[in-house]
Amino acid sequence: MKQITFHLDFVSPYAWLAFEQLPQALEGISHHMRYRPVLLGALLQRLGNPGPAGNPGPAGIAGKREWTYRHVSWLGHASGVGLDMPARHPFNPLPLLRLALECSDDGTVNRFVAGTVLRHVWIGGADALEPARLQALRDALAPQLRPDAADAARRLLRENTEASAAQGIFGVPAWEVDGRVFWGLDSLPMLRAYLQGDAWFASGWDAAASVEQGLKG
Numbered sequence: 001m002k003q004i005t006f007h008l009d010f011v012s013p014y015a016w017l018a019f020e021q022l023p024q025a026l027e028g029i030s031h032h033m034r035y036r037p038v039l040l041g042a043l044l045q046r047l048g049n050p051g052p053a054g055n056p057g058p059a060g061i062a063g064k065r066e067w068t069y070r071h072v073s074w075l076g077h078a079s080g081v082g083l084d085m086p087a088r089h090p091f092n093p094l095p096l097l098r099l100a101l102e103c104s105d106d107g108t109v110n111r112f113v114a115g116t117v118l119r120h121v122w123i124g125g126a127d128a129l130e131p132a133r134l135q136a137l138r139d140a141l142a143p144q145l146r147p148d149a150a151d152a153a154r155r156l157l158r159e160n161t162e163a164s165a166a167q168g169i170f171g172v173p174a175w176e177v178d179g180r181v182f183w184g185l186d187s188l189p190m191l192r193a194y195l196q197g198d199a200w201f202a203s204g205w206d207a208a209a210s211v212e213q214g215l216k217g
Contacts, residue, residue: 003034010037026192038161098154103149107160
C-alpha cells in the first residue's frame, strides 16, 4: 500500500477541488492518504512567487486574480463538486490551519478534519474568518481537538511548512509519494498513472526534467 502525503492550505480553491475529486481519481488503488496542512504564503515567499491570484501585492497581477476566480468557480460547477468564492479572498489562513492542527498529534489531520475546514471556506460564500463562523467551526471539530493544543499547533504548522519546502513542495495542492512530487489539480491523472505502475515513470520522469536551461543569468 502506497503512503501519500497531501500538502494543502485551506486558502487554495484548487486544494478544495482536488480534495473532493480524490476518491474518484484514485478509486480502486490501494493507498493511505495523509493530509498535511502547510502555510502556502510561506512557501511562495521562499520562492518569490506571487501566487495563483497574483498576490501578495495589494493589486496583484492585472486580470490574473479575476481569471483565477472565474476559472475555479467554473471548475467547481463543471465537476459537480461546487465552489462558492468566500466573501474575501485571499485571506490569512493561519486561524484555520492552526485550528486543524489542534486536531493533530503529528502534523497530519484526518479526512474529516480537512474536509470540514475546506467546506467552511468553499461552500456558501461567507467570510471564512468571521468570528461566529470560526466558533461554529471549532464546535464542529470539538470531538477531534486535543487538549491545550494551541501551542503545539503553531509548532506543527511551522514544522510542516519547513518539511514541505525541504521536500521540494512549491505550491498546493501537492502530493508526495516515494519521494516524487505531483503538483496541482490537473496532476491527479498523472498521480494515478504512477500508482498503477505506468512504465513512463522509469525513464520519462527524470528525462523530462533534465532539459538544459535556455535562459542564463
